[in-house]
Amino acid sequence: MRTARLTLDPAFTVAPVPRRLFGSFVEHMGRCVYTGIYEPGHPSADADGLRGDVLELVKELGPTVVRYPGGNFVSGFEWEDSVGPKDQRPRRLDRAWRTTETNQFGLAEFSTWARAAGVEPMMAVNLGTRGLQDACNLLEYSNHASGSKFSDLRVAHGSKDPFDIKLWCLGNELDGPWQTGHKTAHEYGRLAAETGRAMRLIDPDVELVAVGSSSRSMPTFGQWEDTVLELAYDTVDYISLHAYYEEHDGDAGSFLASGRDMDLFIEAVVATADAVRARGRHSKKINLSFDEWNVWYQSRPHHMPGTEPWDPTEPDERAPRLIEDEYSVTDAVVVGTLLHSLLRHADRVHIGAQAQLVNVIGLLRSEPGGPAWKQSIAYPFERMRHLAVGEVLQVGVRSDRYETAQFGDVDIVDAAATWDEENSVLALFVANRDLSESAGVSVDLRGFASLTAVRSAEVLAAAEGQDRHTTNADQHDAVGLRPLTGVEFADGRLRVELPPLSWGVVTLHAR
Numbered sequence: 001m002r003t004a005r006l007t008l009d010p011a012f013t014v015a016p017v018p019r020r021l022f023g024s025f026v027e028h029m030g031r032c033v034y035t036g037i038y039e040p041g042h043p044s045a046d047a048d049g050l051r052g053d054v055l056e057l058v059k060e061l062g063p064t065v066v067r068y069p070g071g072n073f074v075s076g077f078e079w080e081d082s083v084g085p086k087d088q089r090p091r092r093l094d095r096a097w098r099t100t101e102t103n104q105f106g107l108a109e110f111s112t113w114a115r116a117a118g119v120e121p122m123m124a125v126n127l128g129t130r131g132l133q134d135a136c137n138l139l140e141y142s143n144h145a146s147g148s149k150f151s152d153l154r155v156a157h158g159s160k161d162p163f164d165i166k167l168w169c170l171g172n173e174l175d176g177p178w179q180t181g182h183k184t185a186h187e188y189g190r191l192a193a194e195t196g197r198a199m200r201l202i203d204p205d206v207e208l209v210a211v212g213s214s215s216r217s218m219p220t221f222g223q224w225e226d227t228v229l230e231l232a233y234d235t236v237d238y239i240s241l242h243a244y245y246e247e248h249d250g251d252a253g254s255f256l257a258s259g260r261d262m263d264l265f266i267e268a269v270v271a272t273a274d275a276v277r278a279r280g281r282h283s284k285k286i287n288l289s290f291d292e293w294n295v296w297y298q299s300r301p302h303h304m305p306g307t308e309p310w311d312p313t314e315p316d317e318r319a320p321r322l323i324e325d326e327y328s329v330t331d332a333v334v335v336g337t338l339l340h341s342l343l344r345h346a347d348r349v350h351i352g353a354q355a356q357l358v359n360v361i362g363l364l365r366s367e368p369g370g371p372a373w374k375q376s377i378a379y380p381f382e383r384m385r386h387l388a389v390g391e392v393l394q395v396g397v398r399s400d401r402y403e404t405a406q407f408g409d410v411d412i413v414d415a416a417a418t419w420d421e422e423n424s425v426l427a428l429f430v431a432n433r434d435l436s437e438s439a440g441v442s443v444d445l446r447g448f449a450s451l452t453a454v455r456s457a458e459v460l461a462a463a464e465g466q467d468r469h470t471t472n473a474d475q476h477d478a479v480g481l482r483p484l485t486g487v488e489f490a491d492g493r494l495r496v497e498l499p500p501l502s503w504g505v506v507t508l509h510a511r
C-alpha cells in the first residue's frame, strides 16, 4: 500500500474559488454544435432545435462559462453570416476544419442556448482574417441597446435585448502556424491593444483576454507572453493558456503526472506577467484564463481534416465526426488532477474552459437522433464544479513518490481542497496515481474545530471486470462515481483508502 499524509488548516488559504474556473467550450467543429447541442428534429429538441437531452446533461455538469464560437474556427468566422433569417444565411467554407458551415446556428441561437443552460457566454472575436472594426461591429451588435447600425440590426433580427456579453477573447491561438492569420507576437500584441482599446470605447465593462501560448512546448512560449503583454498590458485583463495531454507509447506514469506540466505552465505565465508588470511599473495584475484544456489523443488516427479538398457530396459534410475521443478511467483520473492544478492556482487562474463540451473531445457524447451520455471525464468536472465552494485551501502533502520519464519524481497522491466556512463544509479532492496499489491517505484536519462527520465519499476507479482503459462508449454508465467505503474521521483526522488508479472526493461537515 502507498501512503500519503495531508495537512489542511483554515488559516492557510489560496483564494476564493473563482466562479468562472469551471467553464467549457463550444466550437463550430465536428459535432459539437450540429447534432451536439443543436439538432432540429431530434426527439428531445425544442422549437429552437436545441437538444433537450444534451441540455439536461449540461445543467447537471453545471459549466459556469462557455467559450464560443472557436477555437481555430473563429479565425475565419464572419459573424454577420450567422445572424438574421436562417433561410438567408450563407453556407461558407470553414478553412479551420475543412467543412461547410451552414450558419443555421449562430449568435442569437448561442445566446438562447446559454440562457437555457444557465451559463455565461465568453465570446471570441476574429483577429485572424479580420480586425478592429469587425470586433467593434460585433460588440455593438451584441451589447449596445439600440439606436446604431448594428444594435438596430440585432433588434430587427428579433433580439430586442442586448446579449450583454462581458467576457471577450481577442482572437485564438495566433501564435500557432496552423492558425488562419497566424501572427508574430509583435503583430498580435499591437492588434490586441488597439482592438481592445476600441472595444472599451463601445462598452467600458468588457473583460478582455489576450491570446497566450497554445502550449508550454511552443518555441515562442515565454517570449510571446512577454511581448504581447508589453504591448497590451493596460488594455487586457487576462492572458490565455491552452494545453492538451495524452498518453505516449504506454507511458502511463508521465501521463498521470500531466498536472505537473499544468502547474509549471501556470507558474511560468504568472512569472512572465509579473515581470512585465514590474518592468512597466503597472499596478494592476494580469490574471490567467486557461481557456482550452483536456486530454486529447492527437497522435491516434482520427478523422482530422488535412489537405483533402472539400467534398460537398459527403452526407455528413455539415457535422463530420472529428476527434471524438472516448475517455477511459485513466483519462478521468488525469482530468481530476488537471482540475486540482487549476484550483491550487485559483489566486491567478480566474477562468477555466475545458475543451470541448460535446462530442469533440467532449465531456458529453450524443448520437444523431439517438441518446446522449456522460463520458468518464465528466464526473470529476461535475463534482468539483458543485463541491468546490468557498476558499481554496493550501494542501500540505507528504506523499510516496514515483519516477516519471517526463517530470522526474512526482507525488503518487495529488489533492486539492476547499473550505466553505459559511456552511462548515470541507471538500477534499484526491487522486491515487499508482496503477496497481491502493493509497492510504491520512488527513490532519485538527484546525477545523467545527467539523464533526463525513458527509459524502465517492470514488471513480475501474470496477470489477473493468480495467484502466474502460470507457462509456458501449455501456454509457460503465464508468462513474460509486461510494468510497472505509472512510474514518476521528479526533480531527480523516483516513481514506483510495483504490489503485482512482479519483475521489470526500466532504465533511458539522452535523
Ligand code: AHR
Residues within 6 Å of the ligand: 027, 029, 070, 071, 072, 073, 172, 173, 292, 355, 356
Ligand atoms: O479544441 C480543438 C482545437 O484545439 C481548437 O480549435 C484550437 O484552438 C486548439 O488548437
